[in-house]
Amino acid sequence: MTREEVLSEIQSRFGDVILDFFDKSAKRVYIELQPRALVPVARHLFAELGARFHIASGMDSRTHLEVLYHFSVEALNLLVSLRVKLDKNDPRVDSLASTIKAAAWIEREMHELLGIQFSGNQDLRRLLLSEEWPAGVYPLRRDYREWDPGAVRDRGV
């Protein structure tokens, strides 16, 4: 399959759930999806096209919590990033861990650092933060405030 065939197939199959299709460059495509469509589109990329799952990256973009799932179709040198924007008051998206084993750890990480709920992931134990870290405090959120009075403050630039 060529690059055009892969992309037009995604557009025709999932056209009704694609909110934005950004063909940035020959090697990079960003597709914004309705959150409910994440698992079917990811499964299409991973299982049918044989794409490799790189990682997911979550961020607090002030209005939403945004998660990008990065996939590579290695034969085409094409990196497809699926973007979902989640409601800040109830950030919730279906888990990819049962479809893609490799997504299990990063969901645990985003759960503790950004407070995103992954429906269907039974193992959302802490991955990086220590046990002493208070519940409900998410360090990568914009409204994060230092909670530990003994912490050394990073002054930045």
Next chain:
Amino acid sequence: MPKSVISIGPYHPLQEEPEHFQLTVEGEKVVDIEVSVGYNHRGIEKLSERRSFDQATFVIERICGICSTSHPFAYTQAVEDIIPVEVPERAKYIRTIIAEGERIHSHLLWFGLAGHFLGYNTVYMWMWRLREEILDVMEILSGNRQNYAMFKPGGVRRDIKPEDIPLAIKKIDSILPTVDRLKKAILDDPVLHARLKGIGTLTKEEAIAYCALGPTSRASGVARDVRKDAPYGAYDRLDWNMIVTANGDVWDKAVVRLLELYESIKIMKHCLLNLPGGEIDLNLKSIPPGEGIGAHEAPRGETFHYVRSDGTNRPARHKVRAPTFMNLPTLKATVPGSSIADAAIILAAIDPCYCCTERMAVRSADGRKLYSGEELLRLSREKTSRIQKELGKR
């Protein structure tokens, strides 16, 4: 048979990611493994958001002590992908030279440790002696043995002087005969064959399911290498081979690394001899709003960086994914079923900078200590010498 839990770890400051392995064992056999990380979580992604694009390069260079260049390499490409812009040809070659030198010394370090685990301390001494030569080359080229600080968004920070190149090449050539001798010694050793073949096998299907990276995936027959799949730097301008083997056991992982040494030496020499002239830096002034992705094939597999810019001089988000993050979960597929004596080398086979033997402790389920760290190492070495004796009798 009663089950007990063996605890390995949790912490060693030399490790890239201090890990805690809990092996559930029945007698000598491992039936399950639980991997815990995060003992040295430094919040570098958060730190990076409070540095300028240029300063962040220095912070992330300190993520890993062994492959210190792999993170700046991926990060600078991610920043350049935001604009997007291509760096000058000479900078691409210099970046490639530094990255390959790092791969050579990182693989040599792994071989040394693997030898040490197996009771082959001669291999350990030889490999680390060779590694010093490569670190000398890096010092000639960059001024530093580690943390070269050569990278910056838009190019490289320092040039390689033409008068330094002959000495660097002479040093690289001087290690080749020793690498050859080591290759012969390792590949012809019947004890190592008996010790490493068929243990810790990661099948091709498992490697794809876990999205394994680097030598861990290539040893399982998954031809996956960012340098070939999505060429960057000078990798598409030269002739080199991706090393792929089929069996996925510890032996194959070692063979992949051994043969990659030759490719890296070839690439490094070619780049030094054919270094193009011209600028080394684009002198980027500001980064526009947008997002970019950069990936680099580090010695342990692909390093992946995602950077978002909001138009200020600092990244709005900087996601770092090290290769070990993807390779560690594969232990769930490779360790259960093996014996305790093999566990140390299987855990080390994905190359998680695993040198924490002195921190190992073996505990039973009720917390009573059964073995010390030295004892676990002794078990591994005893198995080697047992095989040596058996083969000697024949």
